[in-house]
Amino acid sequence: MATVAEPNKNLKTGLKYLLLVLVALVFLFPMVFMVVSSLKPDLQLLRDTSSIAAFLPVGDISLDNYFAAFRRAPIGLFVFNSVFVTGLTVIGSLFLCSLAGFAFAFLEFRGKNLVLSIVIATLIVPFETIAVPMLMVVNTLPFVGPNGLQWGWLNTYHVQIVPFLADALTIFLFVQYFRDLPKELIEAARLDGATWFQVYAMVIMPIAGPVIATAAILKFLAMYNQYLWPLMVTQSEQFRPVMVGLQYFFQLNTAWGEVMAYLSLITLPVLAFYLFLQRAFIASIASTGIKG
Amino acid sequence: MKTLKTLAGALALTTALSGAAFAQTELSMWYHGAGSTVERELINQIISDFNASQSDWTVVLQEFPQIAYNDSVVAAAVAGNLPDIIDVDGPVMPNWAWAGYMQPLQLSEGALDGFLPGAIGEWDGEVYSVGLWDAAVAMYARKSVLEENGIRIPTLEEPWTKDEFDEILETLQATGDFEYALNLGMADQGEWYPYAFSPFLQSFGGDIVDRSTYLTAEGVLNGDEAIEFGEWWQSLFERDLVPGTSQDMADHQTGFIDGDYALQWNGNWVAVQALEALGDDVLFLPAPDFGNGPKIGAASWQFGVSATSEHPDGASAFIEFALQPEYLAAFSDGIGLIPATAEAAAMTENYAPGGPLEVFYGLSEAQATLRPVTPGYVFAALEFRKALSDIANGADVADALDAAVDAIDADIESNNGYGFEE
Structure with missing residues (x-):
């Protein structure tokens, strides 16, 4: 019997892997196309799009597009701005939203469910509808910085960070995760005399790795891909992020090779961040059923 | 005393220099x-x-x-x-x-x-x-292709007429040498549509809005001339003389140089590229005259x-x-x-x-x-673009143009005529 079952099992495994490889290729092809195209001159790039050559590093291959892209735009500055703004926002957001999630999950206070409902309800408000009012608000806010008190937040880093430090999705993720944790952990800590902040910092957060990874990746992607808001609030090149920088490459005659080179470069921080957190991210998806 | 004089001199100089600096606004x-x-x-x-x-x-x-x-x-x-x-x-x-x-x-x-x-x-x-x-926009052509097919080279004084242009497109398509007779640039779905194609409409006798009042598009964007333009426009796609709205940007950019398109309606910003690729063989020809004079955008x-x-x-x-x-x-x-x-x-x-x-x-x-000189142009251009796209994809010409007119008129009304009065 075992000899009959063995080939069937091998066939099934083979088919499974074949399917997985095909699915992987579907997801990999755009990346391969982007990187390969970044090495080709424009005319060849456009001609190759009608054949399999689009995915192959063939023909006139060079790094010229990368050199030209660096001449066209201050790519290093844009990447720094995006990573700086995104990094600070992710860190701040994880801290504030996990605190809020902790409060909604474990503390008892009047109107808790109503407040949580209102917070979650804000998920359905598209950002575009509040962008202009937000612009008018931040344009009149005070800020104390190295140059003393200043009015108006335009053309700064904090105008790209502060409005996004707390958001409903991240709070919701933490609430859901915290609610599934065993209550005994908290009760034991409280019986041992721990304050609520100690419970948060020393009991709950150390075992919240998966949700932290999930929230961090989702927030990172949302912030790194920001376009409309930075476009509205950063009139100075000094503060522009990568997505606004991408527009530098669309001229009357678009240099597609340079576009692909730029995209390849700005994708690197995202890939690095995802690879760094991917194990925890997958664990989180498996445990909470949340699909990023 | 000497020190005091030096200090006073330095102060005077500093003040003067500051004054000069302040003078520049x-x-x-x-x-x-x-x-x-x-x-x-x-x-x-x-x-x-x-x-x-x-x-x-x-x-x-x-x-x-x-x-x-x-x-x-x-x-x-x-x-x-x-x-x-x-x-x-x-x-x-x-x-x-x-x-x-x-x-x-x-x-x-x-x-x-x-x-x-x-x-x-x-x-x-x-x-x-x-x-x-x-x-400026011109009709890009290869001199060799026109000569091979016995096609007259038009001039500013004597541009192609509508019938002549239609016949040329049919002739070029019938050679079988080209994927399409003409590349209109349908892949470029931004301001290109009103900039490049509204002059066709104007040459037929229509317009995006009525320039005598700027208060309506009624009668100019859906009048007889506009309908005639719309039907001609649709026929280009029905007869497979031009690529449709799903045209690939890559084909648009390289198709004429590669020989896939016999003619190309394009701006002067790609002229140097065409000259480099085709040399003396490339021609930049004036717009056809569809009845009310040849026109291009400005x-x-x-x-x-x-x-x-x-x-x-x-x-x-x-x-x-x-x-x-x-x-x-x-x-x-x-x-x-x-x-x-x-x-x-x-x-x-x-x-x-x-x-x-x-x-x-x-x-x-x-x-x-000039495109219509009105604050409402920004909105009207979007409606014009949508109508052209719909017609190219087979929509009823009169219905598509009527819908554009309704939307443009509603926009003008909701903005109190954009400052224009009866």
Whole structure:
């Protein structure tokens, strides 16, 4: 019997892997196309799009597009701005939203469910509808910085960070995760005399790795891909992020090779961040059923 | 005593120098050319020359990518922090002037003498903007292909007629040598549609809005002439003479050079590329005459002064300084567009008499037609684009044009006529 079952099992495994490889290729092809195209001159790039050559590093291959892209735009500055703004926002957001999630999950206070409902309800408000009012608000806010008190937040880093430090999705993720944790952990800590902040910092957060990874990746992607808001609030090149920088490459005659080179470069921080957190991210998806 | 005198002298000198520094007022300027290294060099050269030429003003440049520029200006207008000098796309200028983003220029008398009409932005009887260049569209063709098929080469005086043009397209398609007889650039679904195709409609006798009142599109965008244009437009796609709205951008950019398209309706900004690829064989031909004269679009990017500028005199002084022929010529040589005056054209490599692109200057001078000069153009252009796209995809011509007219009229009404009155 075992000899009959063995080939069937091998066939099934083979088919499974074949399917997985095909699915992987579907997801990999755009990346391969982007990187390969970044090495080709424009005319060849456009001609190759009608054949399999689009995915192959063939023909006139060079790094010229990368050199030209660096001449066209201050790519290093844009990447720094995006990573700086995104990094600070992710860190701040994880801290504030996990605190809020902790409060909604474990503390008892009047109107808790109503407040949580209102917070979650804000998920359905598209950002575009509040962008202009937000612009008018931040344009009149005070800020104390190295140059003393200043009015108006335009053309700064904090105008790209502060409005996004707390958001409903991240709070919701933490609430859901915290609610599934065993209550005994908290009760034991409280019986041992721990304050609520100690419970948060020393009991709950150390075992919240998966949700932290999930929230961090989702927030990172949302912030790194920001376009409309930075476009509205950063009139100075000094503060522009990568997505606004991408527009530098669309001229009357678009240099597609340079576009692909730029995209390849700005994708690197995202890939690095995802690879760094991917194990925890997958664990989180498996445990909470949340699909990023 | 000596020390005291030295101190007093130093104080006097410092005060004088500070005074000189204070005398230079800073003018902020926004420009849409971020990412274009050539434009950056050119605009910085003008600014540097202007700043050095006088002691009253210092222009400070902030560049924006073109695609993001209009949104940035609108956001800045909302926030109340527009710069002194802005640049504006010609057909958008009336909207910004009407919305209170811009104020009229303070130019010397005669400063615009000899400028192409498309380079001057007028609204409500006043000049709000002026461009250093204009752009033009032509029918790209291969001389060898026309000769092989016995096709007459048209001139400005004697352009192709509608019937002649239709017959040419059929002839070229029937050769079987080309995927399509004509590339209209349907893949470029932005301002290209109204810029490149509304002149066809105007040559048929229609228009996007009624220019006699600017209060309605009724009768011009859905009148008999417009319907005739729409039916002709649809027939191009039904007869497979042109690629449809799903055309790939790559095909649009390389198809004519590769020989997939026999003709191409395109702007002068790709002319150098075509010349490099095809040499003397490439021809830039005038627009066909569909009954009311051959027409092409006009107006490109222009300089203006923001309504909130506290120094419109300084801002206008800079703009007037930038209008010198050598700067017009430098921009033309740098980015390939048509210099705004004949004097400047004569100083360029491509548009000088006998130059390879001289024909475009003639086209711009003879055939250029401004897009409707109304604040409502920004909205109307979107509706026109949608109607053309729908018709190309098989929509009923009259229904599509009626829908566009209804939407445009509703927009005009909801904006109280954009300042126009019966």
